[in-house]
Amino acid sequence: MNYASIIAKKEIRGYITSPAAYIVLVIFLLLAGWFFANPLFLNNQADMRGLFSLIPIIYLFFIPAITMGLLAKERNSGTIELLTTLPIKDSDIIMGKFWASLLLIGIGLLFTLIHVLTIVILGKNIDYGSIFCGYLGLILLGGVYSAIGVFSSSVTSNQIVAFIISFFIVFLLFILQYSLLFIPGFLTGIFQYLSVSYHFSNISRGVIDTRNIIYFLSLIVVFLKLSQFALSSRKWK
Amino acid sequence: MIQLQNLSKDFGTLRAVDSINFDINEGEILGFLGPNGAGKTTTLRMISCFLDPTAGNIHIGKYNVREHSLQIRKMIGYLPEHNPLYTEMTVYDYLQFIAEIREITNFKKRLKEVLEQCGLHGVIHKPINILSKGYKQRVGFAQAILHDPKILLLDEPTSGLDPNQIVEIRKLIKELGKEKTLLISSHILQEVQAVCDRIVIINEGRIVADGSTEELKSSFQNKTRLELELNASEKELKQMTDKLKNISINSITPKEDKYNLTELEYDSIADRRVDIYNYIKAKKWTLLEMHRVNVSLEAVFRNLTIEGGE
Structure with a gap:
């Protein structure tokens, strides 16, 4: 078996045996359900757009919460010494943690498919393409936030601090799109390109553009590389 | 390896x-x-x-x-x-x-x-x-x-x-x-x-x-320490070490009756226990105990790791 998947398996087992993961997952699903059902009856329109625009906001809390312990807890309890003296590369450790987080997000998203079922029952002429794109966008966005969460968890031994750092970074990336009004004109292009919301809204509208995909993938790579660097820095610090 | x-x-x-x-x-x-x-x-x-x-x-x-x-x-x-x-x-x-x-x-x-x-x-x-x-x-x-x-x-x-x-x-x-x-x-x-x-x-x-x-x-045992418990006064013990030569008295602790707990020290090259025992026998002192004090690793360790240690 691949080393990263052994680490991921261990983390998933940790999620399964800890009540915290269930609580966070249940809150995620409750909020998603509320945000889906409310406009559904108000607007009398069967679509997923409301949900797709609100899950990224729930993500802001959900993902920092599920990633904060991934490395910070190992540092705090000293098991990091155990893990890093096993014959595996630091990159495998980081990848394993990242996959575990993404898998838990995937499980959360899987449960939201029940809302898709509601729409299929209630609505006509359903745009399956845009639903698919919405989910693709949510998975990519979840990947970016997970990478940021893993990074934040790798720089501290305090889970609360890890939560705050990752919340700060994801919130910044999220808010850029909405702060364009206050930014000098010549910078708006750059800020818009850096904002996750801009790229996510492009994808969730049903346009799969390589530029958006590359944006998400490169952010994931950058933050995972930074995490790896932070983890390895123990050696020479 | x-x-x-x-x-x-x-x-x-x-x-x-x-x-x-x-x-x-x-x-x-x-x-x-x-x-x-x-x-x-x-x-x-x-x-x-x-x-x-x-x-x-x-x-x-x-x-x-x-x-x-x-x-x-x-x-x-x-x-x-x-x-x-x-x-x-x-x-x-x-x-x-x-x-x-x-x-x-x-x-x-x-x-x-x-x-x-x-x-x-x-x-x-x-x-x-x-x-x-x-x-x-x-x-x-x-x-x-x-x-x-x-x-x-x-x-x-x-x-x-x-x-x-x-x-x-x-x-x-x-x-x-x-x-x-x-x-x-x-x-x-x-x-x-x-x-x-x-x-x-x-x-x-x-x-x-x-x-x-x-x-x-x-390496820390070039001196041997010997502990004795016997009924001889300090003065008598001094006479003994003077006579036997190259033995020094480290300490004398009075015990009950006329007994003293005495620690002697001499170079480890020669075993002086026979001399000491014969002297005591000749003087007809009562010897309750005689044993060598082991230099423990404890002492070695303290010596090496504490600056200005004993």
Whole structure:
């Protein structure tokens, strides 16, 4: 078996045996359900757009919460010494943690498919393409936030601090799109390109553009590389 | 088998380990002794590839830690200080996780052997956090020996255990030492004395002594101390040492009746006990006790690690 998947398996087992993961997952699903059902009856329109625009906001809390312990807890309890003296590369450790987080997000998203079922029952002429794109966008966005969460968890031994750092970074990336009004004109292009919301809204509208995909993938790579660097820095610090 | 060459480690401006050199031979049980903060854990962490050396290198067989970290980690079993464990896992899940990463084939069979060796049968499906400290330590040992490594690094393996548990862990260490190369760090002398063939003493990042237990003791034993309990006055004792020559009185402690507890000292080259006994016999003193005072490793250790010590 691949080393990263052994680490991921261990983390998933940790999620399964800890009540915290269930609580966070249940809150995620409750909020998603509320945000889906409310406009559904108000607007009398069967679509997923409301949900797709609100899950990224729930993500802001959900993902920092599920990633904060991934490395910070190992540092705090000293098991990091155990893990890093096993014959595996630091990159495998980081990848394993990242996959575990993404898998838990995937499980959360899987449960939201029940809302898709509601729409299929209630609505006509359903745009399956845009639903698919919405989910693709949510998975990519979840990947970016997970990478940021893993990074934040790798720089501290305090889970609360890890939560705050990752919340700060994801919130910044999220808010850029909405702060364009206050930014000098010549910078708006750059800020818009850096904002996750801009790229996510492009994808969730049903346009799969390589530029958006590359944006998400490169952010994931950058933050995972930074995490790896932070983890390895123990050696020479 | 393991060679440390000019090994140094800096933490900022603090030099934790200062160019130390020593070899560990195959099959040897080496005690790595020093007061707290001497650099023992840092050295072990460099051998286990948790930290990179600032200068120098460590060779194990044909590998070295700077270039072949993964190969070295495969060869080593490591029990870190304070024995960190994934306490929310059960013993079985934990060892299975280690086995998967260590790519142990035939896990079931190996697990059986290790459980036998570490005495973990009864607790295999219990979560680690409910186990006693002694059992946790055994889980740590099981983790370290699961892949049957040639080299075992144990960082203070008995710290925090009660005397019964310590005896059991020592027994386990001796058992393991029959077929493996062991490096055991400790600040407890009796422990090292009990299980190790050779001792390296480190203080403030430098090696201050290296030799077998006996060698270290004898290097501090050029004087023999003799303790006597007998009914002779101080004056009479002075007369005796004057007559016998080259014997000095270290101390005289009065006891009940006319008895004195006297400590004599003479050069170890000659055994003066016969002279002393004959003199006492001639004087018809009553001798209740006469024995040599052993120079303990304790004294050696204090001498080496405390500046301006006795």
